[in-house]
Amino acid sequence: MSIQSVKAREILDSRGNPTIEVEVWTNEGMFSAKVPSGASTGIHEAYELRDGDKSRYFGFGVLKAVCNVNNLISPILKGMRVDNQKAIDDKMIELDGTKNKSKLGANAIVGVSMAVARAAASIKGIPLYRYISELAGNSNIRLPVPCFNVINGGKHAGNRLPFQEFMLVPHGAPNFKEALRYGSEVYHSLKEIIKERYGIDATNVGDEGGFAPSLSSPDEALTLLVDAINHSGYEGVIKIAVDSAASEFWNPKDSQSYDLDFKNTSSSHSINSLNNGEQLLSKYVEILKKYPIAFFEDPFGEDDWENHSKITAEIGMKIQIIGDDLLCTNPERIKKAIAEKTVNSLLLKINQIGTLTETIEAAKLAKDAGWGCLVSHRSGETDDHFIADLVVGLGTGEIKSGAPCRFERLAKYNRLMKIEEELEKAHRANGNLFEFAGDDFYHF
Ligand SMILES: O=C(O)[C@@H](CO)OP(=O)(O)O
Numbered sequence: 001m002s003i004q005s006v007k008a009r010e011i012l013d014s015r016g017n018p019t020i021e022v023e024v025w026t027n028e029g030m031f032s033a034k035v036p037s038g039a040s041t042g043i044h045e046a047y048e049l050r051d052g053d054k055s056r057y058f059g060f061g062v063l064k065a066v067c068n069v070n071n072l073i074s075p076i077l078k079g080m081r082v083d084n085q086k087a088i089d090d091k092m093i094e095l096d097g098t099k100n101k102s103k104l105g106a107n108a109i110v111g112v113s114m115a116v117a118r119a120a121a122s123i124k125g126i127p128l129y130r131y132i133s134e135l136a137g138n139s140n141i142r143l144p145v146p147c148f149n150v151i152n153g154g155k156h157a158g159n160r161l162p163f164q165e166f167m168l169v170p171h172g173a174p175n176f177k178e179a180l181r182y183g184s185e186v187y188h189s190l191k192e193i194i195k196e197r198y199g200i201d202a203t204n205v206g207d208e209g210g211f212a213p214s215l216s217s218p219d220e221a222l223t224l225l226v227d228a229i230n231h232s233g234y235e236g237v238i239k240i241a242v243d244s245a246a247s248e249f250w251n252p253k254d255s256q257s258y259d260l261d262f263k264n265t266s267s268s269h270s271i272n273s274l275n276n277g278e279q280l281l282s283k284y285v286e287i288l289k290k291y292p293i294a295f296f297e298d299p300f301g302e303d304d305w306e307n308h309s310k311i312t313a314e315i316g317m318k319i320q321i322i323g324d325d326l327l328c329t330n331p332e333r334i335k336k337a338i339a340e341k342t343v344n345s346l347l348l349k350i351n352q353i354g355t356l357t358e359t360i361e362a363a364k365l366a367k368d369a370g371w372g373c374l375v376s377h378r379s380g381e382t383d384d385h386f387i388a389d390l391v392v393g394l395g396t397g398e399i400k401s402g403a404p405c406r407f408e409r410l411a412k413y414n415r416l417m418k419i420e421e422e423l424e425k426a427h428r429a430n431g432n433l434f435e436f437a438g439d440d441f442y443h444f
């Protein structure tokens, strides 16, 4: 089970942008992984290395990162055992030598880290989720509640909606398979309602497969979701979640303002769209009063610790306040947020920190603090479904992977259905326990 060589190549992701595929070669076969890529990336994320050579892919190629895998990482990992995840991840971190993995590229490192885990699981003859649960020392194997992003705004869509994601959270489903069915049914009801109210061309979709109708206010989007949930008969069974991705419309220099009309650059830009932190906080409190909200993600900018703490103190006992750009899956930032009670939940993205070992460390910190932990895809994705196994192995109980459509999103949901089937079979055969997180996905 030792590594013979590691190879990478440039492939395209769901947005048609270059990304990396990594192959780990051993004497027992080849194991691969594909790397996702964000659009609304946090400034504190590990560094995604791009070429800057304008003659190829507008300068966004990843050939430098590919070369780093082939010429720098491969030789130092040669001969190491694939089941020594921590040693391999540490070795790459050491070789990189920077704080944000900018020398080798976090995209190069994370691809290797994921492919190595896949190799180890396969050679041991166990599913990847089981191997990850062993690495994390987690005995609570759980199927997650899926959070389906069915209305896209922010940086992911060409409408004026300031908030980036509006999600359906079918917490009241009895199992994962049913949760997926509920989500898909509401998705189709939503399409009909949007068509009826805004016309057929409003049913085009954004980067994560959610509809991107020409709305400008979060209230319009939330009303559509409530109507679609009720129309499908899932009132009380499906909640709604919002990822504001507020760093995208935060201007820390300009008197800490949040511009809810930030995508409108024309003269019709609304002067009423500017909010200070306090005003935006009252908007969230109003939304929580009016709609069945499960969580707010990134309600404020990535370095606005103060307003995050305020919203957590005010409504964090009722719902999850999730830090994505704020925390960047970075153990140092997570520790600070735990100490200062800045948020009460973590968004977990493996490419945001760059290795599986550090991702597991981040998830453990969240768990020990009694936080929620939502495992997440990126807006630029591939058909790799690594995160499906990750969420089951860590047992965090919640995942977001976009809308229940478009294959790069469904790859994860379909893989979760397979895992559920496999676990049910094992349960019938030998009583092995597992559960669907369901209503317990996060309780305060
Ligand atoms: O903000 C987010 O949570 C993600 C994924 O939905 O978006 P991106 O990958 O563009 O950062």
Ligand SMILES: [Mg+2]
Binding pocket: 243, 245, 297, 298, 324, 325, 347
């Ligand atoms: Mg986010």
